[in-house]
Amino acid sequence: MYAQSIRSTGKAVQSLEDMSAEDRQFQERINRGEKIEPKDYMPAAYRENLIRQIGQHAHSEIVGQLPEGNWISRAPTLERKANLLAKVQDEAGHGLYLYCAAETLGVSRDDLFGMLHTGKMKYSSIFNYPTLTWADMGAVGWLVDGAAIMNQVPLQNTSYGPYARAMVRICKEESFHQRQGFHIMIAMAKNGNDEQHRMAQDALNRFWYPSLMMFGPSDKDSVHSAQSMAWKIKMNTNDELRQKFVDATVPQAEFLGLSIPDDHLNWNEKTNQYNYSEPDWNEFNDVLAGNGPCNTERLDARKKAWSDGAWVREGMMAHAAKKAERKAERQAV
Amino acid sequence: MTTTTDEWPLWEVFIRGQHGMSHRHVGSLHAADAEHAIKNARDVYTRRNEGTSIWVVEASAITASSPSEKGPLFEPAQDKVYRHPTFYDLPDDAGNM
Numbered sequence: 001m002y003a004q005s006i007r008s009t010g011k012a013v014q015s016l017e018d019m020s021a022e023d024r025q026f027q028e029r030i031n032r033g034e035k036i037e038p039k040d041y042m043p044a045a046y047r048e049n050l051i052r053q054i055g056q057h058a059h060s061e062i063v064g065q066l067p068e069g070n071w072i073s074r075a076p077t078l079e080r081k082a083n084l085l086a087k088v089q090d091e092a093g094h095g096l097y098l099y100c101a102a103e104t105l106g107v108s109r110d111d112l113f114g115m116l117h118t119g120k121m122k123y124s125s126i127f128n129y130p131t132l133t134w135a136d137m138g139a140v141g142w143l144v145d146g147a148a149i150m151n152q153v154p155l156q157n158t159s160y161g162p163y164a165r166a167m168v169r170i171c172k173e174e175s176f177h178q179r180q181g182f183h184i185m186i187a188m189a190k191n192g193n194d195e196q197h198r199m200a201q202d203a204l205n206r207f208w209y210p211s212l213m214m215f216g217p218s219d220k221d222s223v224h225s226a227q228s229m230a231w232k233i234k235m236n237t238n239d240e241l242r243q244k245f246v247d248a249t250v251p252q253a254e255f256l257g258l259s260i261p262d263d264h265l266n267w268n269e270k271t272n273q274y275n276y277s278e279p280d281w282n283e284f285n286d287v288l289a290g291n292g293p294c295n296t297e298r299l300d301a302r303k304k305a306w307s308d309g310a311w312v313r314e315g316m317m318a319h320a321a322k323k324a325e326r327k328a329e330r331q332a333v
Numbered sequence: 334m335t336t337t338t339d340e341w342p343l344w345e346v347f348i349r350g351q352h353g354m355s356h357r358h359v360g361s362l363h364a365a366d367a368e369h370a371i372k373n374a375r376d377v378y379t380r381r382n383e384g385t386s387i388w389v390v391e392a393s394a395i396t397a398s399s400p401s402e403k404g405p406l407f408e409p410a411q412d413k414v415y416r417h418p419t420f421y422d423l424p425d426d427a428g429n430m
Contacts, residue, residue: 320366
């Protein structure tokens with residue numbers, strides 16, 4: 001899902017017979033459930049795909065700090081402020097774990113930032129929507145982190161060792177995020193006054209379809225899945241995960257006394273899951289293309305942080321060099 | 334891919350989770366020097382009480398065995414089952430050992 005804008009090679013998955021000896025051995029290792037480690041042989045396309053996928057995932061964590069950072073200074077209580085601050089700090093950590101995993105594939109951190117800043121690499125479409133009220137902090141934690149967990153839990157078993165290990169750490173920390181969001185929703189939708197309930201419903205209305213879009217295009221339009229699934233860098237199809245998310249979230253909305261903004265939502269006795277309306281894929285493509293409500297603002301904020309931080313990055317290196325020099329002088333005496 | 338040279342160097346982080354346990358590799362980070370790396374490691378890897386001690390090592394200082402040496406290095410240990418206590422079948426009436 002953080003790879004929602006990865007373009008397909010358009011090629012079908014190669015059969016074991018058609019592969020070179022090296023590639024066949026590699027694929028057989030994956031089929032046996034072995035982890036691929038940084039120094040092991042891997043096909044160039046596997047490496048490239050992983051760099052893009054992990055890079056986009058990392059960028060999503062970092063850009064994902066912005067919509068919530070928006071509310072830290074305006075949280076309603078000191079406790080909520082501390083909770084939100086801890087969550088946003090976690091997102092920075094998650095970005096770091098993922099950047100480090102990508103770097104083991106031979107791309108530098110500066111290169112990754114460069115590709116984000118020039119638009120060569122994307123981040124999840126969800127972070128291009130604005131957070132207009134405090135209820136949005138509830139909806140983001142509940143829905144956006146909830147959707148992220150659906151995607152990240154299976155990725156703990158992904159074939160690339162450093163990525164899988166980063167996912168284990170992230171999943172451990174992520175469940176607090178969803179719970180803090182749901183806690184806000186309970187306070188507003190269940191225990192709040194009419195106006196607070198209305199705000200919670202409004203936040204759900206605005207974040208429902210963008211959350212469904214997080215899982216990427218419908219399987220019928222997602223041709224690149226097969227190769228990624230053969231490589232075990234994608235563990236479930238987009239529609240599988242989206243369905244799982246809907247099935248888990250609808251009862252939670254009922255618990256909150258909120259209604260999902262979908263007239264066609266109903267329980268299907270035959271399939272034992274909910275029928276639901278697909279999001280507007282034109283809007284999805286438009287947001288990915290850079291035309292969402294906050295694309296420019298988000299990217300500008302990242303670029304500003306990068307250029308404003310230049311003197312700190314340089315200063316720290318200069319300071320470290322000076323310290324090392326002084327230490328060497330002392331030892332020479 | 335080009336690699337820029339003015340990046341902070343990469344450090345590998347090892348954390349001792351509890352007293353009496355060994356330090357364990359938990360991940361990596363960039364920092365200008367060792368002192369800075371310890372500070373960053375504290376912020377990133379011990380936010381939930383995960384550690385009582387931190388080691389940092391510059392990644393470039395680590396020498397790793399190569400995957401192609403896996404066979405010669407580790408295969409000889411596979412057929413030496415007599416290095417495990419379960420290899421030695423003792424009669425029950427010999428008591429606990």
